[in-house]
Amino acid sequence: MDMRRIMLALAALLVLASCAEKKPSFPLYGWDSVGKNPDLEEVRAKFQNYKAHGFTGICVQADLADIPAVAKIAHEEGLEYHAWKPCMLQSGKPHEWYTVNRLGQRADEFPAYVQYYQALDPANPEVQDYIVSMLTEIAAVPDVDYVQLDYIRYADAILARGLWEKYGLDFSNGPYPAADYCYCDRCVAEFKELTGIDILAAEDPQAVPEWTAFRCGKITQLVTKVCDAVHAMGKKVSADVFPGPDSHAVPMVRQQWDQWPLDMVFPMNYNDFYLQPAEWLAEITEEEVKASGDMPVISGLFICREWQRKSEIKDPEGHGLLPSEIATAVKGSLDAGAAGICLFTPGSMTPEHWAELDKLVL
Numbered sequence: 001m002d003m004r005r006i007m008l009a010l011a012a013l014l015v016l017a018s019c020a021e022k023k024p025s026f027p028l029y030g031w032d033s034v035g036k037n038p039d040l041e042e043v044r045a046k047f048q049n050y051k052a053h054g055f056t057g058i059c060v061q062a063d064l065a066d067i068p069a070v071a072k073i074a075h076e077e078g079l080e081y082h083a084w085k086p087c088m089l090q091s092g093k094p095h096e097w098y099t100v101n102r103l104g105q106r107a108d109e110f111p112a113y114v115q116y117y118q119a120l121d122p123a124n125p126e127v128q129d130y131i132v133s134m135l136t137e138i139a140a141v142p143d144v145d146y147v148q149l150d151y152i153r154y155a156d157a158i159l160a161r162g163l164w165e166k167y168g169l170d171f172s173n174g175p176y177p178a179a180d181y182c183y184c185d186r187c188v189a190e191f192k193e194l195t196g197i198d199i200l201a202a203e204d205p206q207a208v209p210e211w212t213a214f215r216c217g218k219i220t221q222l223v224t225k226v227c228d229a230v231h232a233m234g235k236k237v238s239a240d241v242f243p244g245p246d247s248h249a250v251p252m253v254r255q256q257w258d259q260w261p262l263d264m265v266f267p268m269n270y271n272d273f274y275l276q277p278a279e280w281l282a283e284i285t286e287e288e289v290k291a292s293g294d295m296p297v298i299s300g301l302f303i304c305r306e307w308q309r310k311s312e313i314k315d316p317e318g319h320g321l322l323p324s325e326i327a328t329a330v331k332g333s334l335d336a337g338a339a340g341i342c343l344f345t346p347g348s349m350t351p352e353h354w355a356e357l358d359k360l361v362l
């Protein structure tokens, strides 16, 4: 064992010893990633540490080849396993699979914002088959409890308010045409046939509610196909979504996720991205719980790793919750009806964050 593993194991033992016999008071999850061919003893030590902090389950991004071993360890350590998988952002697929923006550009050749923003078209039957087969392959792994859909959406037609400066863009008048999808021939024709509206002739496509509904429907249909296939295998489906859905997810990325047949939903309630304080968690979770009916809502919290120098960090993606904000965020979410909490990420949690969380969980 190297020193890092020993330290992790010791930390887990210490927490275990201090809270033996105590049961976590609410379901707690975290998003985590493992690299290719991970050191499995290190994975186990990490999972033991999460378990000691009261985790119920873990959402892990891993290569398909590594999922069987990693998921098995999660089960051995008493953790529910969500196989976290980015869906619609993919590179190197056939050109026709990609969405087309309002300027007529395809996302593989002209990605919006950043090079990896190459979003597939959920209305394309070949894309649908590809996504369903990719996810059922994961669901077939014995120790996978949930397949967790991430990036199950269009590209951000509108960026979160906290990111406008970073990208030098202003969305106060609605979507950015270069990131507003999908205007491919198939989508335009199908929409015309359904509604009689020629969206290419519309002065302001954003002012056509049927057009928003059409695109939300395309994602909903794809998620429904995935859920049908995965449920038929006796497995469950969760998804990482934008907050809302009506306040953010629908206008920003066309996720009408309250209509998805999921088993659990993980809204990414990252308050700093929206320039909101920790108190916002209560407000947004209330909307989510009202919208989701029986579907359990797990409130996703963004943790600030370098919290001591947060005020010096310009990029909001380096912001997040301070240790002193953990109680407000967690209690606000749970009091508003969230079924649990998920941390993005446990790796960003400092000893000060853990101390605040442990007080609430254990």
Ligand SMILES: [Zn+2]
Pocket: 099, 100, 121, 123, 124, 182, 183, 184, 185, 186, 187, 188
């Ligand atoms: Zn299209």
